[in-house]
Amino acid sequence: MFVNTQKPRRPLTALIAALCLSLSTTAFAEEALTNKQGPTGDGLSNNLMVAAAWKQTAAENKALYHQAFNIAKERVDAALKKHKKKDKPLAIISDLDETLFDASAYWGNLIQNNKDFFDDAVWDKWVPSNTIAATAGAQDFLNDVKNKGVEIFYVSSRDQGEKTFEYAIANMKALGFPNADAEHVTILRDSSNKEPSQKNIAEKYDVVVYLGDNLNDFQRKYYTKNVDQRTQLMEEDKEMFGRKFIVMPNPLDGHWMRAIFGESEPPANDKNREILKKAATQSTWQP
Numbered sequence: 001m002f003v004n005t006q007k008p009r010r011p012l013t014a015l016i017a018a019l020c021l022s023l024s025t026t027a028f029a030e031e032a033l034t035n036k037q038g039p040t041g042d043g044l045s046n047n048l049m050v051a052a053a054w055k056q057t058a059a060e061n062k063a064l065y066h067q068a069f070n071i072a073k074e075r076v077d078a079a080l081k082k083h084k085k086k087d088k089p090l091a092i093i094s095d096l097d098e099t100l101f102d103a104s105a106y107w108g109n110l111i112q113n114n115k116d117f118f119d120d121a122v123w124d125k126w127v128p129s130n131t132i133a134a135t136a137g138a139q140d141f142l143n144d145v146k147n148k149g150v151e152i153f154y155v156s157s158r159d160q161g162e163k164t165f166e167y168a169i170a171n172m173k174a175l176g177f178p179n180a181d182a183e184h185v186t187i188l189r190d191s192s193n194k195e196p197s198q199k200n201i202a203e204k205y206d207v208v209v210y211l212g213d214n215l216n217d218f219q220r221k222y223y224t225k226n227v228d229q230r231t232q233l234m235e236e237d238k239e240m241f242g243r244k245f246i247v248m249p250n251p252l253d254g255h256w257m258r259a260i261f262g263e264s265e266p267p268a269n270d271k272n273r274e275i276l277k278k279a280a281t282q283s284t285w286q287p
C-alpha cells in the first residue's frame with residue numbers, strides 16, 4: 001500500500017512556502033522602494049561610467065602606473081647601490097588587484113549589465129575566468145626587480161572560497177608575474193589587515209618599497225571610516241609617498257569608498273546613490 005510520507009508535512013511545507021513568498025514579496029517591495037534611481041534600459045545613467053571610462057581609455061591612467069613603477073625602480077636601484085653583503089636582503093611588497101592586475105573588463109561587465117556598485121557575485125565569477133590584465137608597466141617592472149636579485153612578495157586580500165589562492169596564482173601565471181608561489185604570495189581571505197604578513201617579511205628583508213592602490217596596502221592605521229581623519233593620517237606621512245609607499249590610481253573601489261559609505265562594498269540602492277552625490281558635492285560652488 002502506498003503511503004504518502006509527505007502528507008503530514010504538507011501543512012508545514014505550505015506554511016514555509018507562504019512565509020518565503022511573503023518575505024520575498026517584502027524584500028522585493030523594499031528593493032523597489034530603495035532602487036528607483038539605478039541604471040535601467042540602455043544604462044546611460046550609471047554612476048560608475050566616468051571613472052570606468054577614464055580607467056579604460058585615459059592615457060593618463062597608464063602614465064600614472066608607469067610613473068609609479070619608474071619611481072619604485074629608482075628606489076630599488078638606489079637601495080641596491082647602498083646595499084652591503086652583511087645587510088638584510090632587499091625586497092619589495094606589492095598588492096595585486098588594481099596595482100599589478102587591471103580589472104577594467106570586470107567594471108565594463110558591471111556597466112554593461114546596469115550595475116552601478118561593486119558586485120561581489122560578479123567579481124567571484126570573473127576572477128576564475130582568468131581574463132584579468134596587467135597594469136601598464138607591471139610585467140617589465142617585476143621582471144626588472146627579479147633580474148636585479150631583489151625579492152618580490154605579494155600580499156593581497158581576496159576571497160573566492162577554498163580556491164582563492166589557486167585562482168590568484170593562476171591570474172599571476174597567466175600574466176607571467178615572477179614568484180607566483182606559496183613562498184611569495186599571501187592571500188588574506190578573512191581580513192584586509194596586511195600588516196602582520198608585511199611585518200613577517202620585514203623581519204627577514206629590508207623592504208625597499210610597498211606598492212598599492214589603497215592606503216591600507218601601506219599601513220593599517222589608515223583603516224578608518226572617517227574621510228577627514230583618513231586624509232589627515234595620510235598627510236602626516238606625506239614624506240613617505242613616492243619614497244617608501246608607491247600609490248596607484250583607483251577611482252572605482254577601495255577603502256576611500258569605505259570612508260564614505262561605512263563599508264567597502266556598499267549595496268546598490270538609492271540611499272547609497274544619495275551618499276555618493278553628497279560626497280561628490282562636498283565642495284560646491286554656489287553662485
Ligand SMILES: [Mg+2]
Nearest residue numbers: 095097098213
Ligand atoms: Mg588593490
